[in-house]
Amino acid sequence: AQSVSQHNHHVILSEAASLELGCNYSYGGTVNLFWYVQYPGQHLQLLLKYFSGDPLVKGIKGFEAEFIKSKFSFNLRKPSVQWSDTAEYFCAVSPRYSSASKIIFGSGTRLSIRP
Amino acid sequence: EAGVTQFPSHSVIEKGQTVTLRCDPISGHDNLYWYRRVMGKEIKFLLHFVKESKQDESGMPNNRFLAERTGGTYSTLKVQPAELEDSGVYFCASSQGQVNTEAFFGQGTRLTVV
Known part of the structure; x- marks a missing residue:
């Protein structure tokens, strides 16, 4: 069965620290990969996505993620976090050439940044 | 341009009551999806509309849940009884x-x- 595993339920960092959130998926075919973010009281929004091409994907707000096919991983990184990055982050996967009805989400990682 | 709007933002009801959730999609978007996140776990797919038709309702948990999208614009999700x-x-x-x-x-x- 398809699944997405996010390694950390809650991460607490100080401002300017580097961030890496782990994500591994289980799926036998070609995939699309996503990171979504939900800031407090706001919409769930797309941070970045990988469909094909360069496995290092740049997203909004200085985030990036690297697709490592051999490890079935799509870890999210940011070199220096800010207090405004406090949010919940969701990794997600879907089969290539599918609709949003086939998106499988991870359980989310809550990121708290100490000012 | 307005984004996807959901109403209400919070609802507290007693067991056995009925609740109706509303979703207004982005104007012009034919595809509308409902998902649910239970107890801090994964966000899971419930169903997919294309215009007013149900394309995929494989994620609906049981027949206490009824989704509609009359006219292909906004959608409602009713839970009865909750x-x-x-x-x-x-x-x-x-x-x-x-x-x-x-x-x-x-x-x-x-x-x-x-």
Whole structure:
């Protein structure tokens, strides 16, 4: 069965620290990969996505993620976090050439940044 | 341009009552999706509308849940009668196309059944 595993339920960092959130998926075919973010009281929004091409994907707000096919991983990184990055982050996967009805989400990682 | 809007943002109801959640998609988006996140776990797919037709309702948990999208614009998700395990956050999303296109999400409706 398809699944997405996010390694950390809650991460607490100080401002300017580097961030890496782990994500591994289980799926036998070609995939699309996503990171979504939900800031407090706001919409769930797309941070970045990988469909094909360069496995290092740049997203909004200085985030990036690297697709490592051999490890079935799509870890999210940011070199220096800010207090405004406090949010919940969701990794997600879907089969290539599918609709949003086939998106499988991870359980989310809550990121708290100490000012 | 307005994003996906969900109403209400929070709802607290007693077991056995009925609740109706509403989603207004982005104007012009034919595809509308409902998802649910229960007890801080994964966000899971419930169903998919294309215009007013149900394309896929494989994620609907049981027949206490009824989704409609009359006229192909806004959608409602009714839970009747509500049970304790229905508590969670219900997300709506919309997209213009189906394949490999971005789905835009609302802020979710937090439903608490007591």
